[in-house]
Amino acid sequence: MRLIRLSAALAALALLALGPQGASTAHAQTSKATCADCGVIQSMRYVEEKGQGTGVGAVTGGVLGGVVGHQFGSGRGNTAATIVGAGAGAYAGHQVEKEVKKKKYWSVSVRMDDGSVRNLTYSARPPANEGERVKLLDGGRRMALLAN
Numbered sequence: 001m002r003l004i005r006l007s008a009a010l011a012a013l014a015l016l017a018l019g020p021q022g023a024s025t026a027h028a029q030t031s032k033a034t035c036a037d038c039g040v041i042q043s044m045r046y047v048e049e050k051g052q053g054t055g056v057g058a059v060t061g062g063v064l065g066g067v068v069g070h071q072f073g074s075g076r077g078n079t080a081a082t083i084v085g086a087g088a089g090a091y092a093g094h095q096v097e098k099e100v101k102k103k104k105y106w107s108v109s110v111r112m113d114d115g116s117v118r119n120l121t122y123s124a125r126p127p128a129n130e131g132e133r134v135k136l137l138d139g140g141r142r143m144a145l146l147a148n
Contacts, residue, residue, distance in 0.1 A: 037136045038146065039112035044130050049103040056097060064089050110134065110143075 068089070072081040106122040120140050128134050133146040 035113055035135065037112075038133065039110040039118070039136070040133050041126075041128055041130050042109040042111050042117070044106060044108045044126065044128075046125075047103075047105055047107050050098060052098065052101060054097065055094075059090070060093050064093070108143075110136065 063086070068085050070078060070082040070085070072078065072085075104123075106125055108120045108122060108126055110118045110120065112118060118136070118140060120136075120143075126134075126143050128143060128145045134143045135146050136143050
């Protein structure tokens with residue numbers, strides 16, 4: 001019985017020594033260290049990578065442009081219109097293919113509580129900003145904003 005009273009008295013003295021802010025700081029440090037999936041966003045940026053053309057767009061555009069160009073003129077004018085239409089169609093088809101294959105995503109760097117850095121990509125803007133504390137969910141596929 002005396003041992004329990006002595007333990008309680010020592011615990012009370014420790015809390016008094018820490019003061020109200022020291023106790024909350026100690027608790028905050030303990031709770032931060034226990035979260036393996038928590039960290040702070042170091043950087044966040046929107047990325048647009050140019051798409052690569054495979055040649056399919058150029059070939060398709062060239063054929064369509066040639067067919068349209070062939071509808072104009074007669075004789076040598078018809079041949080010239082076909083060639084110009086094929087060239088213009090090939091260029092346009094190539095540009096359209098590159099635009100369709102353009103990659104757009106959010107690149108996010110999170111400094112985890114254990115000191116490691118996780119680099120993640122998201123198709124939509126994450127619900128947090130640089131400097132905010134987050135918890136990674138589903139292996140990093142989602143994130144939740146935590147109160148600081």
